[in-house]
């Protein structure tokens with residue numbers, strides 16, 4: 001039986017970074033792995049990031065695998081599992097994702113013939129629980145209640161207060177849904193550079209399944225939208241920070257995520273990985289075509305295009 005691992009988390013949580021670490025470990029152990037990457041935007045950014053580590057990546061982009069791409073996800077899972085080529089399939093859904101729909105797919109008779117759920121991990125960025133609306137809270141609850149472990153991202157050993165606050169915020173999401181977090185949803189609060197062989201040996205041993213809970217149905221296609229921009233300009237990092245801060249300023253719709261590649265003044269590829277509360281701009285490991293995905297609600301594409309083009 002092929003094991004299907006799911007690495008979920010809200011927009012910008014750090015899913016791809018965690019998968020990079022997990023892939024390194026799986027490679028050491030000689031495990032044959034396929035990856036399914038789901039991007040809500042049209043440009044395959046995470047796919048490009050992971051391509052440096054493995055070629056076995058299938059991409060579903062331009063929507064979420066819980067809504068419009070659910071059937072495509074089901075069919076792709078069957079295709080990869082029945083091929084017999086892989087021991088594990090890692091699924092990275094878009095940051096807009098409802099975990100209940102994942103279990104709908106993995107419980108289908110055709111998937112169960114070849115595969116079963118392995119580890120379900122939910123990544124939570126300390127800043128991602130700030131200023132979230134009801135729809136996002138519901139989505140986060142779906143990702144937290146049936147997970148095997150909750151991994152806090154972007155923390156260090158000296159972050160005790162941050163970890164305490166974050167744990168309380170996570171528990172609050174359970175209380176708001178009249179439930180309580182138990183040991184079944186264990187929080188792992190350790191810096192990722194400390195995730196060792198023992199951690200991953202335990203990580204691969206889970207068998208995820210849906211725990212009983214109140215289910216709320218959303219069609220994310222109606223709630224969120226995305227724009228992919230291909231910007232030819234070159235940018236300095238300070239200039240880009242100013243533009244990106246302006247983009248999050250709600251004058252262009254409610255922008256939640258900006259991710260992709262742009263070109264620096266000295267012609268290097270910049271990897272853009274931003275949420276409103278965390279701007280990350282760094283030199284990309286490989287040169288890439290300029291393309292950025294912008295995800296949010298009521299996104300004003302032409303306004304954003306002008307903002308980036310006239311910067």
Ligand SMILES: [Zn+2]
Pocket residue numbers: 064065066067068096097098219220221
């Ligand atoms: Zn969806």
